[in-house]
Amino acid sequence: MIEVLSPGPLSSLQDLGRHGFQRYGVGPAGAMDEWSHRLANLLVGNALDAATLEITLLGPTLRFHQPALIAITGADFTPRLDEQPVALGWPLRVVAGSQLAFGRRRCGARAYLAVRGGYAVAPVMGSRSTALRAGFGGFEGRALRKGDRLTVEPARERYAPLPPGPPAGFPPMDCPSPGPAPLRLLPGQQWAAFSTTAQQRLLGEAYVVHRNSDRMGYRLSGPALALVAPLDMVSEPVAFGTVQVPPDGQPIVLMADRQTTGGYPKIASVIGVDLPRLAQAIPGDTLCFTASTLAEARALDAERELTLRRLQREMTEFLETDECHASI
Amino acid sequence: MSAPLPYPAWRLETLGERCLMVAFPSTVDPAVNVAVHALAAALEPALPANCELVPAFSSLAIHWRPVPERDDPDWANSLSTQLQRLLAAGYQTTADSGREVTIPVCYGGDYGPDLAAVAAACGLTPDAVIARHAASPHRVYMLGFTPGFPYLGGLDPALALPRRATPRVSVPAGSVAIAREQSGIYTLDSPGGWHLLGRTPLALFTPQAASPCLLRPGDRVRFVPITPAGFTALAAGDAR
Numbered sequence: 001m002i003e004v005l006s007p008g009p010l011s012s013l014q015d016l017g018r019h020g021f022q023r024y025g026v027g028p029a030g031a032m033d034e035w036s037h038r039l040a041n042l043l044v045g046n047a048l049d050a051a052t053l054e055i056t057l058l059g060p061t062l063r064f065h066q067p068a069l070i071a072i073t074g075a076d077f078t079p080r081l082d083e084q085p086v087a088l089g090w091p092l093r094v095v096a097g098s099q100l101a102f103g104r105r106r107c108g109a110r111a112y113l114a115v116r117g118g119y120a121v122a123p124v125m126g127s128r129s130t131a132l133r134a135g136f137g138g139f140e141g142r143a144l145r146k147g148d149r150l151t152v153e154p155a156r157e158r159y160a161p162l163p164p165g166p167p168a169g170f171p172p173m174d175c176p177s178p179g180p181a182p183l184r185l186l187p188g189q190q191w192a193a194f195s196t197t198a199q200q201r202l203l204g205e206a207y208v209v210h211r212n213s214d215r216m217g218y219r220l221s222g223p224a225l226a227l228v229a230p231l232d233m234v235s236e237p238v239a240f241g242t243v244q245v246p247p248d249g250q251p252i253v254l255m256a257d258r259q260t261t262g263g264y265p266k267i268a269s270v271i272g273v274d275l276p277r278l279a280q281a282i283p284g285d286t287l288c289f290t291a292s293t294l295a296e297a298r299a300l301d302a303e304r305e306l307t308l309r310r311l312q313r314e315m316t317e318f319l320e321t322d323e324c325h326a327s328i
Numbered sequence: 329m330s331a332p333l334p335y336p337a338w339r340l341e342t343l344g345e346r347c348l349m350v351a352f353p354s355t356v357d358p359a360v361n362v363a364v365h366a367l368a369a370a371l372e373p374a375l376p377a378n379c380e381l382v383p384a385f386s387s388l389a390i391h392w393r394p395v396p397e398r399d400d401p402d403w404a405n406s407l408s409t410q411l412q413r414l415l416a417a418g419y420q421t422t423a424d425s426g427r428e429v430t431i432p433v434c435y436g437g438d439y440g441p442d443l444a445a446v447a448a449a450c451g452l453t454p455d456a457v458i459a460r461h462a463a464s465p466h467r468v469y470m471l472g473f474t475p476g477f478p479y480l481g482g483l484d485p486a487l488a489l490p491r492r493a494t495p496r497v498s499v500p501a502g503s504v505a506i507a508r509e510q511s512g513i514y515t516l517d518s519p520g521g522w523h524l525l526g527r528t529p530l531a532l533f534t535p536q537a538a539s540p541c542l543l544r545p546g547d548r549v550r551f552v553p554i555t556p557a558g559f560t561a562l563a564a565g566d567a568r
Contacts, residue, residue: 019393022382023368024541025471025515025533124535134475134516136535189341189351234354235472235479237382237389239344261384261472269344297345298404305394 002115003063004148005099010056013119013138014256016049018127022237022260029129029137032110032215032256032279035176035304036074040114042312043071043091045319050118051128051138053150055111057282059102060144062113068094068152069116075108075175075280089174090165091116091319108175108280117155132215132257176276178285183274184292188243188266190231198225198249202267203289207251211283215257218278220287224249225267235261241270241278253278271297273304332418335363340408343389348407350415352386356481356509360386361469365545366419367411374410383545384470385479428548431513433462433504433526434559440504440526442492449489458553460484461504461525466511466549474518476533476541480511480549495521502527504551526553529563 004011014037017030031037031054038048053060059077071091072079079086079102086092086100088111094100102111121128121139130138139148191199207222225245238244242254244264253270254262256279270278271292281287336352336359343349350367352360368383371390375381382389390407435458436443447454464487466480473479483506491507496519499505503514505522514520515532532542543549554562 016393019391020380021475021540022380022391023471024475024544025473025477026475026540125540131475131535133518134533134535186342186344189343189349232354234356234385235470236351236354236384236387237343237347237349237391239347239389239391241344259473260382261470266343272345294342294345301345301394 001065002068002150002152003065004144004146004150005061005063007144007146007148008055008058008060008102011060011144012054012130012132012142013051013121013128014054014130015051015128017256018125018129018131018137021125025260026125026134027131027258027260028127028240028256029131029215030127030256031112031129033074033112033176033276035276035308036110036112036280038308039089039311040071040073040112042308042315043073043089044069044114044116045316046114046116046118048308048312050114051121053113053119053144055102055113057105057109059111061099061101064094064096064098064100066096066152069155070094070100071114073112073114073175075111076106077108077111078103078106079111087165107177109282110279115152117153120151120153176280178277178281178287181277182288182290183278184271184297185243185268185289186271186292186294186297188268189236190227190233190265191267193227193229193231193265194245194267195226195228198227198267201225202243202251203291206286206288209281209283209285209287210250213283215255217255217258218253218281220251220253222250225251227265231265233263233265235263236266238262238266239269241272241275242266243268243270255279271300273297273300330420332420333363334418335367335415336360338415340411342404346393347389347391348404348411349390350388350411354386356385356469358467358469358481361481361545362421363419364388366421367414370414370419371411384472426546427544428550429543430550430552431504431528431530432554432558432562433528433551434554434556435461435526437556439556439559440524442505442523443525446487446489446506446523446525450487452486457487457525460487461506461511462551462553464511466551468543468545468547468549470545471541471543473512474514474516474533475535476515476543478513478532478543478547478549480513481509483509483511485509489523491521492523495519499524500527502529502532504528526551527559529559 014031017028124137135141201223207220210219341349379392464484465482499520507522
């Protein structure tokens with residue numbers, strides 16, 4: 001059992017989302033940074049869609065009342081286990097009674113804490129993700145609070161102490177940083193309905209992440225994007241990364257807690273492999289965009305999936321080796 | 329079986345790299361919406377489990393997720409081919425569920441704080457607004473916005489008004505509201521810019537239930553006026 005000594009501002013259980021229910025108006029939710037979420041799971045030998053704890057900006061303080069194998073990925077909030085600094089992106093043994101705390105934010109917006117075996121919460125509509133606004137799924141349909149007790153599914157193996165870091169040849173698992181590299185865009189359904197000025201602005205100017213950004217959407221502030229003529233649209237489906245533009249001309253990128261449909265014109269969408277970088281941006285960060293193509297986006301997406309599967313294979317083999325497998 | 333009907337004019341679009349969308353003319357039109365749901369019904373049996381369909385007023389999205397053990401780089405192309413074949417073949421006219429669902433509504437007062445303003449704006453008495461809303465042939469076009477929120481077409485044109493200039497920060501769950509040619513029912517306490525005529529004690533979304541949503545596309549909806557006492561009694565019992 002893991003006891004929540006302090007919850008942090010927004011710590012919620014998320015997996016790869018609730019799929020198959022958008023037609024009922026139920027948004028997928030799920031991890032904002034799916035890449036870091038999946039890395040955290042593969043580092044402890046979990047299925048990639050096991051729930052992780054998504055931690056926002058400030059970490060919680062957690063007490064482990066049982067031994068566990070954990071991994072933290074994504075944002076660097078300077079985690080410490082019993083006051084000792086902890087490496088991100090590598091599995092770590094925790095003994096019963098240990099306390100995990102977080103400190104200053106070094107980079108990123110969201111960290112992911114995976115526990116071998118996974119958090120034991122009942123799936124709702126096929127997912128352990130917390131639907132924060134509707135109030136179901138995850139841990140009692142809400143973000144963690146002080147005093148909550150998270151149960152962990154029994155893990156199959158116990159491990160001897162692990163090496164302190166990845167073996168040679170294992171790729172680094174840094175936080176996907178919004179960084180100076182532009183986020184790549186595909187044209188959206190209503191791209192052609194926007195003025196040439198608007199199209200050039202989006203691809204040429206800087207946009208700042210507005211403080212009203214959250215798991216539902218990133219609101220951006222920058223040069224306004226205008227339509228050639230007003231559009232009378234009825235609600236249409238939207239996706240993770242859809243960039244929609246309300247009448248004020250300030251774009252909104254739809255994220256994990258997006259609605260299932262929307263009635264604002266869609267100027268573009270952020271390509272899938274760049275969404276984790278966007279999900280790690282915080283209010284005040286500056287973003288810029290560049291044009292991509294569907295072929296490039298699909299190729300990058302396929303390549304990322306292959307990389308992930310290779311890492312998962314290698315990590316599973318590593319966790320199963322004798323030196324790792326000796327019982328304590 | 330009768331001869332298939334032709335689909336309305338369509339375009340095939342991409343919505344990011346993991347979604348295809350069939351777009352019919354962007355309009356609130358029962359004929360177009362029936363075509364959307366007919367296409368969804370025709371496509372569904374052939375779709376693998378990693379896909380999900382999202383039918384809207386006049387468009388249908390097919391989202392998919394990568395499947396680790398089965399990678400098909402041509403998947404988007406084969407889906408697109410299949411869609412074009414279905415669209416060329418036309419559809420039969422039996423897409424509507426045929427269900428009629430009765431929704432009790434307590435109109436006006438605290439339950440529907442905009443009833444008087446709507447009546448004034450439409451040049452009607454509040455009772456006439458209630459009568460026209462309850463008599464309108466409402467049909468569920470789609471679910472969206474929040475879980476189980478039904479977008480209903482069929483509102484009496486005498487009640488058509490633009491959305492409120494300033495949306496409310498919080499609208500109570502169960503609120504029955506109108507905007508333009510539509511009615512809707514708020515399923516969660518949520519922000520909203522529609523005019524609130526009344527409130528139903530029924531739960532429109534129950535996440536733990538086998539079928540979590542009270543309504544589904546194609547349903548016909550009949551609003552039946554109830555008194556505040558009737559509302560309280562229904563809310564106290566099992567409203568569903």
